[in-house]
Amino acid sequence: MDNLNFQVFTNIEECEKFWKKFSFNSTLFDLWDFRYCFYKYDNYPLHFIVGFLGQEAIGLLPLQFNSDEGYLEFFGGSWMEDNKVFIDGQHSDLIEKFFEQIHNKANLIAINNQDKYCSSLPIDEYKFQLDLINYSSYWDYIQDKYNKKGQDTFKRKFRKIEQNEIEFVENNPEDMDLLIELNIKNFKEDSSFNNDKRKLIYKDFLQLGLEHHLITIKVNGVKQAVSMNIVFNGVFYYLNAGSNFEDIPNLGNYTIMNNIGKAIELKCKIFDALMISYNWKERWHFNKIPFNKFEKDLQSP
Numbered sequence: 001m002d003n004l005n006f007q008v009f010t011n012i013e014e015c016e017k018f019w020k021k022f023s024f025n026s027t028l029f030d031l032w033d034f035r036y037c038f039y040k041y042d043n044y045p046l047h048f049i050v051g052f053l054g055q056e057a058i059g060l061l062p063l064q065f066n067s068d069e070g071y072l073e074f075f076g077g078s079w080m081e082d083n084k085v086f087i088d089g090q091h092s093d094l095i096e097k098f099f100e101q102i103h104n105k106a107n108l109i110a111i112n113n114q115d116k117y118c119s120s121l122p123i124d125e126y127k128f129q130l131d132l133i134n135y136s137s138y139w140d141y142i143q144d145k146y147n148k149k150g151q152d153t154f155k156r157k158f159r160k161i162e163q164n165e166i167e168f169v170e171n172n173p174e175d176m177d178l179l180i181e182l183n184i185k186n187f188k189e190d191s192s193f194n195n196d197k198r199k200l201i202y203k204d205f206l207q208l209g210l211e212h213h214l215i216t217i218k219v220n221g222v223k224q225a226v227s228m229n230i231v232f233n234g235v236f237y238y239l240n241a242g243s244n245f246e247d248i249p250n251l252g253n254y255t256i257m258n259n260i261g262k263a264i265e266l267k268c269k270i271f272d273a274l275m276i277s278y279n280w281k282e283r284w285h286f287n288k289i290p291f292n293k294f295e296k297d298l299q300s301p
Contacts (some may be wrong), residue, residue: 004094006101008046015062018050022060022086028210028232029083031166035076041063041197045074049101051087051094059087061083061098063108071298076133080190081127081275084093084113088174088300096279099294106296110275113292124293128281130260130271132236138261157250158257164248167218168258173206175216179226181243192240200229202240213262219256224248225255231264235270236263256284 016032023030032091049061062075068125076082085095096117100259109124135141142154169175180199192198206212210230217225225243229236238259245251263271275291281287 003054005052006098007050007052008101009050010046012046015046015048015075018048018057018060019062019086021057021150022219024084024086026233027082027235028230031210034205034210035080035207037201037208038076042066042077042202043067046075047298048075049098051091051098053091055197056090059085059094059098061101063102063106065104066107067075069100069107071107071108072102072241074109076108077204081110082112083108083110083120083291090201102294102296104296105181105298106294107298108141108294109291111292111294112289118292120296121292124291126277127273127275127289127291128273128277128286129289130273130284130286131269132260132264132271133269135264136258137264138246138289141260141264142257154253154257158254161219161248162252164219166220167221168219169216169223171206171212171214172216173203173214175214175223176206176228178201178216178223179214179228179242181242183224183240184242186242186245205230215259215262216257217246217251217256217258219251227255227259231257231263231266231268234268236268237270237272238274256280 009018019032023032025031044066047063047065050057051059063072064075066073074080082204083160085098087095091116091190094113111118111121123268129234130141152198180193183193205228206214210232213231214230215227215229216223225241227241228237228239243251243255260271273286
């Protein structure tokens, strides 16, 4: 198209305006305020590529320049999922043209555009989700996905935990500190909370005004597990957790399963466990959704 042209915007007020104009607002990661929780602590230069047909803005590829790594990435950084060119279906054949505007090093991951071009890009990773529509409890899910041996294993493990006094507490903000503490204890150097910024980000989640469920499990009166979830557009996002499974075996699995139960109770249609299997999501028979990646000049000095 001869009248197709592009401009790069770097001013945050202009970028926010274009984001809110074009965002589909269909997933948690489509929300400016959610991504801004991540953006504001690094404050990398914005690089929003806006496409125009003549004078009319028709789409947005929202990027930032990661000055620590020296490449362009999606707005919000490497933890973002469901990344995409925001453009209506009428112009989806132009998505490739947006990527052609990238002239710097780029590491664009977790792309979830369904157009022909993005689908042809290399696979990055997989998102893991569980369809909840046909379940009325997490036992329905267990019976649906596991054979009798697997079902009996869950029953035995959970029965042992429930021999104790179990209490669930919701949305006690100070329990976020315990989630962070337990997560670091669970995953040691692999915990994302070793980064102090991530601690602040999760506390900011509680101030977004979104429906959130910070769920604490007390065992015999002692707080032993905490998980953080956000519900948006019928999807229950299981964002992170920590549990004292060293002293209470299988408490981690019990925590996840009760979050699935909570999502079902809330009539959510999907339980979203985010990207990367981490050695459990495939075993739990979640659906795998492929994300793509666009890389440019990453090997050059």
